[in-house]
Amino acid sequence: MEKYIIIILIFLVLFYLYNCIMIIENFEDDTQWSDNWTKLDFEARKDDICTPISKEYKKLGPINSWIWTVPISCENGMPHTRDENIIAIPNGFSEIRLPKTIEHEKIHLHQRRSQKDWIKFYKKYWNYEIFKQPPLSLPKELTEMKRANPDTNDAPFACWKGKWWSVPVYYSTTDLKFRNCIVKWWNSKTNKIHSEAPDDWLSFFGQKVSQAEHPHEISAVYIANILFDDYDESVKAMNILNKKWDRVNEKLIN
Ligand SMILES: [Zn+2]
Numbered sequence: 001m002e003k004y005i006i007i008i009l010i011f012l013v014l015f016y017l018y019n020c021i022m023i024i025e026n027f028e029d030d031t032q033w034s035d036n037w038t039k040l041d042f043e044a045r046k047d048d049i050c051t052p053i054s055k056e057y058k059k060l061g062p063i064n065s066w067i068w069t070v071p072i073s074c075e076n077g078m079p080h081t082r083d084e085n086i087i088a089i090p091n092g093f094s095e096i097r098l099p100k101t102i103e104h105e106k107i108h109l110h111q112r113r114s115q116k117d118w119i120k121f122y123k124k125y126w127n128y129e130i131f132k133q134p135p136l137s138l139p140k141e142l143t144e145m146k147r148a149n150p151d152t153n154d155a156p157f158a159c160w161k162g163k164w165w166s167v168p169v170y171y172s173t174t175d176l177k178f179r180n181c182i183v184k185w186w187n188s189k190t191n192k193i194h195s196e197a198p199d200d201w202l203s204f205f206g207q208k209v210s211q212a213e214h215p216h217e218i219s220a221v222y223i224a225n226i227l228f229d230d231y232d233e234s235v236k237a238m239n240i241l242n243k244k245w246d247r248v249n250e251k252l253i254n
Contacts, residue, residue, distance in 0.1 A: 033082065033153050041148045044176035048076035053091055062250040063106045063113075068176040076178035081151045084104045100228050108151040108249065115154060117252045118219070125240045126204075128215045129162075130155035138165060139193060141185060145169035151213040163189045164198055166215040183213045206235035206244035 034042070035106035047107055048139050052068040068088045077090045079101050087105040089098070098172045109153045134143055147168045149156065159165050164185055171180040185194040197205075197212055212215035225231060232238060246253050 012023075013209050021124055033150050036153065036156065037148050038144060038146060039169055040145065040173065040176060044147070044170065044178070045075075048073050048075065050088070051067045052058045052088070060102065060119075061107055063110055065106065066108055066140045075150065078178055079105055081105050081112070082150060084109055084112045100224050103227050104150075104220045104224040107248070108216060111151075111216050111219075112154060114251065117254065118216070119155075120254065121241075121244060121252055122215045125244065126215060126237055127161050130215065131157040131159070133157065135159075135165070135188060137188065137191070138167075139195050142169060142186055142193065143182060145173075147178065149213070149217075151220070156214070159188075159212045160201060161199075163202065166197070166213050187209075203236075206232060208232075 010249070017248065031054050037045075044154060044217070049071045052070055054069045058067050064085070066086045067090050068082075068086055070088045072090045072092065074088065074090065079087070079089050079093065079197070081087050083128070087109070089101070093101070119130065122130065130152075131153050138157075142165075146156075147170055149168065152158075157165065157167075164187060167184050167186060168181050169184050170176050171182060183197075185197055187194065188199075205212070205218060209218055210222065211221055218237070219241055222235075222241050224244055226238070226245075244253050245251075
């Protein structure tokens with residue numbers, strides 16, 4: 001008799017755990033990040049379907065994650081992260097590019113999990129500050145045209161050296177393709193908008209930063225490059241990050 005009670009108890013515990021997992025999973029399906037979207041952000045994503053096709057929990061070293069395979073319409077087919085533990089990869093994404101992309105996205109998860117460490121690093125070593133809200137004087141043409149990025153959504157506005165604000169914007173109100181987006185640089189001291197990064201920024205961060213819009217992107221690009229032997233020793237900002245990034249434990253060294 002006792003044996004049956006134990007079996008029933010085990011069954012009930014397992015059933016309870018299964019339900020807990022399903023609740024968490026369903027919650028993750030609803031992961032939204034549209035709080036700060038502009039009209040154009042909604043327009044650009046109106047046909048997006050981001051419901052995962054499949055989900056797999058992966059051990060990726062110290063930074064583990066759910067890997068969602070999502071339809072290619074989601075985020076214009078760009079890999080990205082959501083919450084602290086989801087990497088969304090478009091269906092059919094290049095197998096060759098996948099390992100480096102996963103390393104890049106893992107850094108975004110780490111930025112969410114250890115936001116304070118990154119804020120400290122950006123400020124101390126890169127002269128960057130990041131903000132949830134734009135400064136009131138940021139020109140309207142930038143706030144209205146700004147492209148939301150899930151990987152920088154915790155604090156989307158970045159300011160370098162206390163005056164240079166880098167803002168990713170849609171190419172035009174009728175061309176909302178992500179691949180055509182550009183980064184504009186607003187100097188808060190002169191109130192001028194520039195299409196190119198300032199010279200001192202380029203000499204510190206390098207001429208070839210593929211995603212200059214935000215330090216979250218710059219650091220994710222650098223670390224993936226360092227891991228995949230694309231390390232450029234002449235780039236000061238990359239050198240500093242390399243020294244401060246503990247590859248084994250995958251965390252920042254303070
Ligand atoms: Zn990224």
